[in-house]
Amino acid sequence: MVKKTLIPIGPYHPLQEEPELFKLYCEGEIVKDIKWETGYNHRGIEQLSEKKTFDQSFFLVERICGICSTSHPFAFANALEEAGNIEIPNRAKYIRSIIGELERIHSHLLWVGLAGHFLGYNTVFMWAWKYREPVLDLFEMISGNRNSYAMFKVGGVRRDIENNKISEIVKVLDLVKRKTDMLVGAVMDDPVIHARTKGVGILTKQDIIDYAAVGPTARASGIAIDVRKDDPYAAYPLVNWKVITAEKGDVFAKAEVRLLEMYESISIIEQCLEGLKKEKEGEIEVKVKDIAEGWGTGHAEAPRGEVFHYVLTDGSNSPARHKIRAPSYTNIATFKKSCIGQTVSDATISLAAVDPCYCCTERMAVAYDHKTGKRILNGKELIALSAEKTQNIKNQL
Amino acid sequence: MNTDEFLKNIKDKFSADVLEVFKKWETRATVTIKPASLLPIAEYVFKDLDCRFIIATANHTKKGFEILYHFSKDNIGLIVNIHVILPVEKPEIESLSNMMSGANWIEREMHELYGIVFLNHPEPEKLISEGNWAEGVYPYRREFK
Numbered sequence: 264m265v266k267k268t269l270i271p272i273g274p275y276h277p278l279q280e281e282p283e284l285f286k287l288y289c290e291g292e293i294v295k296d297i298k299w300e301t302g303y304n305h306r307g308i309e310q311l312s313e314k315k316t317f318d319q320s321f322f323l324v325e326r327i328c329g330i331c332s333t334s335h336p337f338a339f340a341n342a343l344e345e346a347g348n349i350e351i352p353n354r355a356k357y358i359r360s361i362i363g364e365l366e367r368i369h370s371h372l373l374w375v376g377l378a379g380h381f382l383g384y385n386t387v388f389m390w391a392w393k394y395r396e397p398v399l400d401l402f403e404m405i406s407g408n409r410n411s412y413a414m415f416k417v418g419g420v421r422r423d424i425e426n427n428k429i430s431e432i433v434k435v436l437d438l439v440k441r442k443t444d445m446l447v448g449a450v451m452d453d454p455v456i457h458a459r460t461k462g463v464g465i466l467t468k469q470d471i472i473d474y475a476a477v478g479p480t481a482r483a484s485g486i487a488i489d490v491r492k493d494d495p496y497a498a499y500p501l502v503n504w505k506v507i508t509a510e511k512g513d514v515f516a517k518a519e520v521r522l523l524e525m526y527e528s529i530s531i532i533e534q535c536l537e538g539l540k541k542e543k544e545g546e547i548e549v550k551v552k553d554i555a556e557g558w559g560t561g562h563a564e565a566p567r568g569e570v571f572h573y574v575l576t577d578g579s580n581s582p583a584r585h586k587i588r589a590p591s592y593t594n595i596a597t598f599k600k601s602c603i604g605q606t607v608s609d610a611t612i613s614l615a616a617v618d619p620c621y622c623c624t625e626r627m628a629v630a631y632d633h634k635t636g637k638r639i640l641n642g643k644e645l646i647a648l649s650a651e652k653t654q655n656i657k658n659q660l
Numbered sequence: 661m662n663t664d665e666f667l668k669n670i671k672d673k674f675s676a677d678v679l680e681v682f683k684k685w686e687t688r689a690t691v692t693i694k695p696a697s698l699l700p701i702a703e704y705v706f707k708d709l710d711c712r713f714i715i716a717t718a719n720h721t722k723k724g725f726e727i728l729y730h731f732s733k734d735n736i737g738l739i740v741n742i743h744v745i746l747p748v749e750k751p752e753i754e755s756l757s758n759m760m761s762g763a764n765w766i767e768r769e770m771h772e773l774y775g776i777v778f779l780n781h782p783e784p785e786k787l788i789s790e791g792n793w794a795e796g797v798y799p800y801r802r803e804f805k
Contacts, residue, residue, distance in 0.1 A: 301788055302787065302788030302789055305788050305789070309800075310800060345688070473760055473761045473762065474760075474761050474762050475714070475715075475760065475762030488712065493732075493734040493737045494687055494737035494739070560741070562714075571714050571730065575719065588714065593762055596761065596765060
């Protein structure tokens with residue numbers, strides 16, 4: 264009889280915003296089933312939000328995600344402005360899009376680095392994170408914070424991007440563009456990365472529709488959905504850009520979509536900066552006195568996919584009901600399709616491929632024998648197993 | 661297909677089950693339906709009208725338990741909310757998870773937070789309160805005076 268092994272991934276890691284536990288049921292090296300547990304740290308944010316004013320809620324929703332911290336305020340602002348029928352000034356629209364796209368760049372760089380680490384390509388990890396730093400520095404220059412920028416409010420943004428800062432942003436974008444070329448060259452042309460990621464963790468179009476997956480996960484399977492295009496908001500209808508898709512649905516396709524999307528983000532920011540020059544400095548908000556009774560369904564395209572906020576308002580200064588759906592909520596569930604039938608050494612990259620806000624590289628997994636309880640592998644060893652597979656492929660070439 | 665045609669399709673096909681159609685503007689609409697007809701209507705919206713399931717929102721109001729199933733028709737940017745109201749005494753409704761896996765987690769979550777029962781759910785296990793929450797206590801229920 265084949266020995267069955269349970270591999271728990273999670274639940275705790277200080278870098279994971281929310282603890283979660285994946286149980287991989289394996290026969291030999293092959294993952295046969297996967298179960299997911301969460302709720303270890305259910306913060307009740309939806310109900311907390313009802314106890315706060317709209318302005319306070321922005322700071323609350325900004326803290327849902329540590330990496331893409333602006334995506335929730337973005338969707339929340341869209342929802343409230345829809346409920347209150349508020350039109351914001353063009354300068355605020357440009358600034359919102361610039362923040363959103365800078366965030367996409369740093370988030371995708373973070374993912375590329377982690378994916379490289381999972382595969383045993385630590386140089387990619389070092390490069391990607393090194394060139395993510397200047398983007399975070401830009402955030403510090405613009406907002407005073409490297410993350411959780413507190414830029415959004417109902418009716419506009421809190422801080423202006425003064426025209427004298429534009430040249431500095433352009434300079435960093437040029438650097439990021441050159442380094443993206445380098446990363447694209449390193450990842451897309453490497454035969455070993457092809458061998459490790461092509462045909463691994465495939466999600467078909469039908470899987471995406473069935474699991475309601477969004478963002479780069481969906482676009483890598485040939486489904487061209489992107490809220491920025493489908494239901495345009497902020498400055499996205501004012502600039503030219505295209506939705507990047509790939510057809511294969513494997514890990515390589517997801518990497519391809521993210522890498523190429525960074526060029527689109529850079530282009531969007533450049534156009535927005537040009538737009539800023541045409542608008543008057545300081546015109547960054549409209550004063551909003553109150554939000555009428557009603558409802559708003561705001562969504563925004565975060566780096567990982569659509570963030571969705573539904574806000575029910577009752578004429579008071581706080582939400583009567585606030586529903587939040589982060590993209591990982593639907594994307595994580597696709598593990599059931601992408602991991603089953605894979606080997607354990609491919610499971611790490613398949614799990615990481617949907618970018619589930621998942622910074623836990625080192626302690627991410629410990630393998631126990633499910634009968635004796637004896638430890639078989641720890642997280643480091645599991646990643647070493649993945650790196651070893653890459654090395655074997657390299658040796659064969 | 662534009663928003664008006666989209667809404668007309670639902671209204672024509674399920675004239676007996678659709679209670680109200682509210683078009684807020686071109687890209688936002690709510691269709692209130694009888695709870696018993698949720699499955700065929702959701703199936704029509706999901707499969708025939710090619711909508712993407714976004715998520716569902718439950719809420720406890722004076723009317724009862726309200727659920728909004730948010731669907732998106734991406735090519736026209738339309739978000740359509742399928743709205744049902746369930747009585748507080750018997751909050752039961754057919755599960756959509758057998759039709760689309762995307763509804764699996766949110767239905768379990770709504771059950772744990774509001775105590776709404778989803779009939780024929782394929783995996784009626786706890787999602788977020790495994791192991792440490794009291795049975796029969798639903799934290800998002802409200803008290804009305």
